[in-house]
Amino acid sequence: MTADLFATHSDKLDAALTAIRERGYWSAYPESPSPRVWGETAAADGKAAFEAYHNGDFPLEGTERVATETSPFGVDLGIRYPHLDVDTLISRGQEALPAWRAATPQARAGVTLEILDRLAKNTFELANAVQFTTGQAFVMAFQAGTAHAFDRALEAVAYAYAEMTRHPATAEWEKPAGKGDPLRMTKTFHVVPRGLALVVGCNTFPTWNSYPGLFASLVTGNPVIVKPHPRAIAPLAITVRVAREVLAEAGFDPNLVQLAPEAPGEKLASVLATRPEVKIVDFTGSTEYGDWLEANATQAVVYTEKAGVNTIIIDSTDDFAGMCRNIAFTLSLYSGQMCTTSQNIYIPRDGISTPDGVKTFDEVAAGIAGATAKLTGDPARAVELIGAIVNDGVIGRLDLARKVGEVVLDSVAHTHPDFPDAVVRTPLIVKLDAADEDTYGTEWFGPISFLIATGGTTESVDLFAKTVEAKGALTAGVYSTDEDVLRVVEEASIEVGVHLSINLTGGVFVNQSAAYSDFHASGANRAANSALTDGAYVSNRFRIVQSRRHS
Amino acid sequence: MTADLFATHSDKLDAALTAIRERGYWSAYPESPSPRVWGETAAADGKAAFEAYHNGDFPLEGTERVATETSPFGVDLGIRYPHLDVDTLISRGQEALPAWRAATPQARAGVTLEILDRLAKNTFELANAVQFTTGQAFVMAFQAGTAHAFDRALEAVAYAYAEMTRHPATAEWEKPAGKGDPLRMTKTFHVVPRGLALVVGCNTFPTWNSYPGLFASLVTGNPVIVKPHPRAIAPLAITVRVAREVLAEAGFDPNLVQLAPEAPGEKLASVLATRPEVKIVDFTGSTEYGDWLEANATQAVVYTEKAGVNTIIIDSTDDFAGMCRNIAFTLSLYSGQMCTTSQNIYIPRDGISTPDGVKTFDEVAAGIAGATAKLTGDPARAVELIGAIVNDGVIGRLDLARKVGEVVLDSVAHTHPDFPDAVVRTPLIVKLDAADEDTYGTEWFGPISFLIATGGTTESVDLFAKTVEAKGALTAGVYSTDEDVLRVVEEASIEVGVHLSINLTGGVFVNQSAAYSDFHASGANRAANSALTDGAYVSNRFRIVQSRRHS
The missing domain is CATH 3.40.605.10 (Aldehyde Dehydrogenase; Chain A, domain 1)
Known part of the structure; x- marks a missing residue:
């Protein structure tokens, strides 16, 4: 059998x-x-x-x-x-x-x-x-x-x-022993x-x-x-x-x-x-x-x-609309209630370079907020993406998050067309400053993300590293057209042990990992002590006990 | 380079x-x-x-x-x-x-x-x-x-x-996407x-x-x-x-x-x-x-x-002299100061079956003691096998062990021919009864071994399992001509997670393991939380951190 x-x-x-x-x-x-x-x-x-x-x-x-x-x-x-x-x-x-x-x-x-x-x-x-x-x-x-x-x-x-x-289930071992018979x-x-x-x-x-x-x-x-x-x-x-x-x-x-x-x-x-x-x-x-x-x-x-505290660093992009759509999907999917959803999005205070010239911080914020609003504005369509809020803790956190900074996109309560008692909320996006570390430095589980104005990408990377070092993270993303910047961010992600997605603008999202190819979590920072799934995840679930006898 | x-x-x-x-x-x-x-x-x-x-x-x-x-x-x-x-x-x-x-x-x-x-x-x-x-x-x-x-x-x-x-250092991932271009x-x-x-x-x-x-x-x-x-x-x-x-x-x-x-x-x-x-x-x-x-x-x-407390179970043998020689070598090598040296040797009180008929407990004891004395009696030859005593704690323990039961073979202080100040001691072998669990149930590090009289091999196996469960062990040995007995002992060794050597009578010893073939320790009992060396021993010494980008 x-x-x-x-x-x-x-x-x-x-x-x-x-x-x-x-x-x-x-x-x-x-x-x-x-x-x-x-x-x-x-x-x-x-x-x-x-x-x-x-x-x-x-x-x-x-x-x-x-x-x-x-x-x-x-x-x-x-x-x-x-x-x-x-x-x-x-x-x-x-x-x-x-x-x-x-x-x-x-x-x-x-x-x-x-x-x-x-x-x-x-x-x-x-x-x-x-x-x-x-x-x-x-x-x-x-x-x-x-x-x-x-x-x-x-x-x-x-x-x-x-x-x-x-290892084989059984093995033959034969050691030469000088002129005598080998040991078997x-x-x-x-x-x-x-x-x-x-x-x-x-x-x-x-x-x-x-x-x-x-x-x-x-x-x-x-x-x-x-x-x-x-x-x-x-x-x-x-x-x-x-x-x-x-x-x-x-x-x-x-x-x-x-x-x-x-x-x-x-x-x-x-x-x-x-x-x-x-x-x-x-x-x-x-x-x-x-x-x-x-x-x-x-x-x-x-x-x-x-x-942990998942992060996206925005430095520059060659596809502004694609970037905004991609981030909007990540923030919206299952109302951001994934351990992999991005919370902190660092954007230079002076804006970023795009194919249409420099976009100011507020233009970047408006781009992400607009793409998110478009995805989640219509209740009937929205609920098929954002689902429902898993528990009351999330609602309380949303109310609190509204007050910690300037609301860029407010969370809306939709009525689910099929389930009138469902608790449905669209993403909340709040603007913060690099100085507001007490706020963005901890996890706000739910559809809550922060657009954080920094002195430039160097500061963004520093804050990313510092936050992940302190709190851990399961995902990180970066947008840049500059290979030197990407190298620096990749080095930082290696240093703090978090997987990095680079310039996602299409149908792959920072909050999703593919079995057999992507490791989920790294086990290399505080967000997890192991990865799903690698050798370390399985090798200590059993032990080998051997017996041996002369052949 | x-x-x-x-x-x-x-x-x-x-x-x-x-x-x-x-x-x-x-x-x-x-x-x-x-x-x-x-x-x-x-x-x-x-x-x-x-x-x-x-x-x-x-x-x-x-x-x-x-x-x-x-x-x-x-x-x-x-x-x-x-x-x-x-x-x-x-x-x-x-x-x-x-x-x-x-x-x-x-x-x-x-x-x-x-x-x-x-x-x-x-x-x-x-x-x-x-x-x-x-x-x-x-x-x-x-x-x-x-x-x-x-x-x-x-x-x-x-x-x-x-x-x-x-895993490869880099991989290409291409997911079909319906009629559109695949995601790469x-x-x-x-x-x-x-x-x-x-x-x-x-x-x-x-x-x-x-x-x-x-x-x-x-x-x-x-x-x-x-x-x-x-x-x-x-x-x-x-x-x-x-x-x-x-x-x-x-x-x-x-x-x-x-x-x-x-x-x-x-x-x-x-x-x-x-x-x-x-x-x-x-x-x-x-x-x-x-x-x-x-x-x-x-x-x-x-x-x-x-x-841990390493054990040998003696049930029967088709090579009494070979068994005694093999055990004697194990007890003598480096004055028993190996974490793998056998300490507890369980022998049925009523003796064991051998090619020469039943040997009584005392005959078995005399056989092991005699083989050990032969190996370690001549100081010049002995020191090349037993070396010197690593620290004073061992000497103190030897003195104590002499008093816990009947001395079958006393430990002798040899003078090293080349190093007059070397502290050299031959193995001490003491007879105990199954009831003396307070004595043999803990580790006596050094050239100290106990021959323990049991009600039979069934009791020997029970005591083996009980002691290893409580204190752990790195090695176990068994001598038996009965495959059913060997199966029972192997089952017990699996249950308590200790490697088992069966009927060693030649040039392989229970206290020695061969790299690439034998696992040293199992990580499956209290004597060690890992094995040298297996997948579990290496896989958590590093983590994988990945990055991904569109191809």
């Missing part, structure tokens, strides 16, 4: 292994929700499948139930998830471990790839779950929440598989998982951000406990349900993947993360809590993706 | 890359000190070169000097090493970083392999330095202290090189070191245990501060001197490798390890201090090799 699964999926795995080595474009999952790809009924079927969960017990076993989700679209979800106590979760995971450990890397890879394949068959259901728990518009939920999440998962499986199989030993190398793995999901990207850790831990032999964000359980509950089905069909204990939704106030992530049996923790979320995990879950290997 | 160095050494690097992939036998450095390999004068020249340092200023710059070494052979070393203050070490390392970071992985590999090559030209000098600081006999100091240490260093360089180059991006991937690296050396294996971390950190772009054990500075001082010479010749800042010997009571390792600029720490030594580093050097990635 598991041998069959590996054979079934080995072409895909080989292609992924090639992709992570070459880092060109590749994808294993269609990112278009078009009926031409999926058939006429797929969208409606997936929607119906998700809605069937509403106000009912989610089909996972358990007597006690929790229901903590509230949809940013104002839809009453009311899904009740099973709530297991911590000792049960731990002991079930531990019982499941030995047989999974004893399986080969190939067997585990076959099963995990089958899980992904099965999830891909539920793409629309999953996309609906992502949409209604995160506030993402449907197309984004479909792309980032399913296709791209599957790609990131497959990428993690490929890295982990490469790492597990970089047969060596066996076992891939041994660390123990139980915990994945702590986030509200905004429950699948995309959780899948790499989940699949990397699972394929390397670790039973995984999935602790979703209390407001974004459904996407991970569906994931766990599918994973358990596939595991059971393949003859393994379904408790290798368990869902652990928390009751209000339970602090379940902290309890689980510090249990001695838990040896791996993957977390996406706030810097404060990520730092806490790193300091306190000392019995585990902890992988965190936290927050 | 650096391109030349890479070309010079690329065949060796390729061979090492093949070796770590295939894990058969390979070595790049001759382990025999024979004049047939080295020429008639090499041994005397190396000895003279080392003795020229005695009672003088070691040729590294610095005004303040420290001299803290006392040789286990009773030789007056009196070598004075430069003592720099911490801020100077840190700032010099930081200044050296950018140009080294900007070099390619190939350039750095070329330089580090040239350092190894140059060290290999000083093999005899280095072997003398290892001998007289550690107490190892000369041949062992030559093999473990130079040839095998070079192999472990080359192995670490190979792993790190593979990891740095698993050029991506550049920079290998970015973490920052300053600290290597904390140990007294017993100053080169073998320090080289993997030193070379792995250096080749991945991190300036390295080498903090030797106060009693074993010379081997690392010679290493640092050679490294600095090669770096300077190659046009790099010699401060990429700095020596940081400590003044008495300075606690320099703790000061350096917790500096915010220090991002990597490699340590070999006590469990207590390794645990402290893991808990306190939280700004750094910390790799520790600590201590």
Whole structure:
């Protein structure tokens, strides 16, 4: 059975292994929700499948139930998830471990790839779950929440598989011994998982951000406990349900993947993360809590993706309109509620050079604000890009941000044509000065960006480096027609360890990364202690234990 | 220059890359000190070169000097090493970083392999330095202290090189975009070191245990501060001197490798390890201090090799004499002062099956004791195997161990024929019962081993698992003619994460591991949090920072 699964999926795995080595474009999952790809009924079927969960017990076993989700679209979800106590979760995971450990890397890879394949068959259901728990518009939920999440998962499986199989399972060792017979030993190398793995999901990207850790831990032999964000359980509950089905069909204990939704106030992530049996923790979320995990879950290997202050430096451009459109899209997508959205945009106080001559600071500001207003002005079109606001904290922050400087573009409350209770807000753009470091020097999560007037690009680069050094960042962008400036900014980005996008004016955006090619986060600054996904992300999820004997 | 160095050494690097992939036998450095390999004068020249340092200023710059070494052979070393203050070490390392970071992985590999090559030209000098600081006999100091240490260093360089180059330096990404032109991006991937690296050396294996971390950190772009054990500075001082010479010749800042010997009571390792600029720490030594580093050097990635309780389970054998000889050699080599020496030997109270019928517990004990006495009875021959006692703590522990059970073989104080002041002790073997867990459940570093009577192999395996679970272990051995027993012991060794040697009766010993083939430590139990050397040991010593732009 598991041998069959590996054979079934080995072409895909080989292609992924090639992709992570070459880092060109590749994808294993269609990112278009078009009926031409999926058939006429797929969208409606997936929607119906998700809605069937509403106000009912989610089909996972358990007597006690929790229901903590509230949809940013104002839809009453009311899904009740099973709530297991911590000792049960731990002991079930531990019982499941030995047989999974004893399986080969190939067997585990076959099963995990089958899980992904099965999830891909539920793409629309999953996309609906992502949409209604995160506030993402449907197309984004479909792309980032399913296709791209599957790609990131497959990428993690490929890295982990490469790492597990970089050494042979057995080797013959023959050492010459002068005139006597050589010394001959047969060596066996076992891939041994660390123990139980915990994945702590986030509200905004429950699948995309959780899948790499989940699949990397699972394929390397670790039973995984999935602790979703209390407001974004459904996407991970569906994931766990599918994973358990596939595991059971393949003859393994379904408790290798368990869902652990928390009751209000339970602090379940902290309890689980510090249990001695838990040896791996993957977390996406706030810097404060990520730092806490790193300091306190000392019995585990902890992988965190936290927050930072993402930056764009504008020095000059040969495509002013393209630049403004590109930045506007980044600020608007999912109302700027991405850990990769640019917050600080540094612009020389004296303006920038463009093909139409120098544009003043205010003209640059007007260009970006105008492009953003154009993208988000019409409510019906806007909501398909900006989605809904994920929680009330964002609204409070918007109100506060309005008062910290001159508002260049105000945030507007739109009414969603389909969901009257959805909380929809367009981006707020505020003008600041380089001196206002107390304001722009920290993260303002949500559709809030600052255009910061600097004494010139040299100061822009200094402020960029200083802010990222202090707070970390996941993305940086630069616009310049001067290769010397680009070199200086690239040097600074290397120094502070943040990925840099240069002169984006078309269909690639600083806040998006492509699986198999772009690294998401670097692990080289405070915003994250690891990258999704590279060798370091997988190599410490298991150990090699060897035995040797005379041949 | 650096391109030349890479070309010079690329065949060796390729061979090492093949070796770590295939894990058969390979070595790049001759382990025999024979004049047939080295020429008639090499041994005397190396000895003279080392003795020229005695009672003088070691040729590294610095005004303040420290001299803290006392040789286990009773030789007056009196070598004075430069003592720099911490801020100077840190700032010099930081200044050296950018140009080294900007070099390619190939350039750095070329330089580090040239350092190894140059060290290999000083093999005899280095072997003398290892001998007289550690107490190892000369041949062992030559093999473990130079040839095998070079192999472990080359192995670490190979792993790190593979990891740095698993992604291309640049890649083209082309994503189809429906009917329009594809999206095309050029991506550049920079290998970015973490920052300053600290290597904390140990007294017993100053080169073998320090080289993997030193070379792995250096080749991945991190300036390295080498903090030797106060009693074993010379081997690392010679290493640092050679490294600095090669770096300077190659046009790099010699401060990429700095020596940081400590003044008495300075606690320099703790000061350096917790500096915010220090991002990597490699340590070999006590469990207590390794645990402290893991808990306190939280700004750094910390790799520790600590201590544990190494075990042999005797169930049955088809070569009783071979087994006894093999164990005797392990207990005797370097007076058992290896982190890999077996301490606990579990033997069924009712004896074991052998080709000559059942041997009682006491017969097995007598066999091991007799073989050990034979190896170590003649002082002149013994000292070439057991060397000298590294410090007074071992003597105190020997005295204590004599009283915890029935002495099967007493430790004898030999007079070294060449070094009358050398402190030489043969192995002590004490009989205990399974119930004496308070005694054998902790580490007794030195030539101290326990023969522990158990209710049978099942109990032996249980005690093995329990002790390793609690205290960790670097090695385990088993003797059995029953494949079912071997399977059970192998399962237990996987469960507690310790490498297992099965039925060693010839020229391979449980306390020795072969570079490129055997992993030293597993990182899967308390004795170490990493293995020398695997992917996990190198992959987090650098990060990838990328840039991308439209093609």
